[in-house]
Amino acid sequence: MKKILLLFCMLVFLLAACQSTPKPEEVVLAQVEPWNAGDVDAAMALYTDDIVVRFNPALPPGSPEQYNGKEELRAWFESLAAMNFEMQIDIVQVDGNTVTTKTQTWVDPTRELGVAPLFATEIVTVEDGKIKDWTWNLSEESLAAMQAAMAPPPLNEAIIGLWSWDKGTTWFQFNEDGTYRYDIDFERLGEDPADIGQYSIEGNILTYLSGEETWKCEPGSIGIYEITITEEDKLVFVKLEDDCAPGRSAPSKSPQPFSRVSQ
Numbered sequence: 001m002k003k004i005l006l007l008f009c010m011l012v013f014l015l016a017a018c019q020s021t022p023k024p025e026e027v028v029l030a031q032v033e034p035w036n037a038g039d040v041d042a043a044m045a046l047y048t049d050d051i052v053v054r055f056n057p058a059l060p061p062g063s064p065e066q067y068n069g070k071e072e073l074r075a076w077f078e079s080l081a082a083m084n085f086e087m088q089i090d091i092v093q094v095d096g097n098t099v100t101t102k103t104q105t106w107v108d109p110t111r112e113l114g115v116a117p118l119f120a121t122e123i124v125t126v127e128d129g130k131i132k133d134w135t136w137n138l139s140e141e142s143l144a145a146m147q148a149a150m151a152p153p154p155l156n157e158a159i160i161g162l163w164s165w166d167k168g169t170t171w172f173q174f175n176e177d178g179t180y181r182y183d184i185d186f187e188r189l190g191e192d193p194a195d196i197g198q199y200s201i202e203g204n205i206l207t208y209l210s211g212e213e214t215w216k217c218e219p220g221s222i223g224i225y226e227i228t229i230t231e232e233d234k235l236v237f238v239k240l241e242d243d244c245a246p247g248r249s250a251p252s253k254s255p256q257p258f259s260r261v262s263q
Contacts, residue, residue: 021128021129023094024094024098024124024126027126027130028099028101031043031087031089031131032087032088035086038081040074040077044070046130047070047073047130047131047132048127049069050068050132051069051070051133052066052067052134053066053076054066054134055136055138057138057143059138060150061150083107083108085106085107086105086107087104087105087106089101089103089122090102092121097125097127098124098126099125100121100122101121102119102121103119103122103136104119105120115145115149118138118139119139119141120139121137122137155206155227155229158229159201159227159229159235160174160175161174162261163235163259163261164258164259165256165257165258166259167256170182170258171184171261172258173189179197179198179199179211180195180198180199181196182195182216182248194214194217194248195208195217196211196213197209197211204226204227205224205225207222207224207225208222208223208248209222210222216244217243217248218243221244223239223241223242224241224242225237225240226238230257233260234258235258236258237255238256239252239253239254239256240252
């Protein structure tokens with residue numbers, strides 16, 4: 001009788017042990033529900049206190065390449081939850097405690113860019129039923145799509161709009177149809193600008209061609225400028241040559257910054 005009771009207790013113990021330690025792939029898949037529900041506390045229960053998460057590459061550029069520990073992971077998860085994060089995980093391989101997945105993720109910024117979902121390969125290490133190490137490797141296709149979506153627009157698109165000189169009262173209006181207007185009097189810019197004509201851009205070289213309606217420059221006057229748009233959205237002109245001097249020109253090789261005017 002004692003032997004039967006002992007065997008019964010051992011069986012109960014073994015069954016409880018099996019049930020209390022899920023398989024590594026089960027732990028990895030268990031992330032999906034709390035992450036998709038934005039349930040931070042439930043998600044955090046799946047990770048060790050010293051969890052390490054790595055990103056290859058970090059997105060958006062400038063973001064941390066690695067998070068260490070639950071507190072950093074929690075802060076990251078909270079920021080993603082605020083952007084309606086979703087994930088889908090497919091198990092590719094299980095090698096002991098290491099799980100390889102194909103993962104798709106959605107978040108508002110990637111939805112807005114038109115590149116969602118992002119596809120990645122993840123390498124996850126599970127220890128005692130919790131995730132200890134997690135490396136996210138973005139696919140080449142998704143990386144290329146992100147880079148294309150985040151690239152600045154070409155100059156002939158970025159320049160369109162109204163610009164005001166940072167050093168004085170000068171305005172340029174560049175239009176989608178390839179026409180421009182220039183004046184030092186904002187009120188006059190719309191109806192009788194000092195200079196009006198066509199512009200073209202090749203590479204980073206802007207060429208003005210004054211039209212017949214100009215009164216500051218001679219019709220047919222040509223101005224050639226090197227232009228850049230900075231990360232701060234400043235349009236910077238450097239004069240190379242200009243027939244309409246000093247009408248619309250600035251000192252040669254002297255960068256002249258303009259700010260975009262909201263309309």
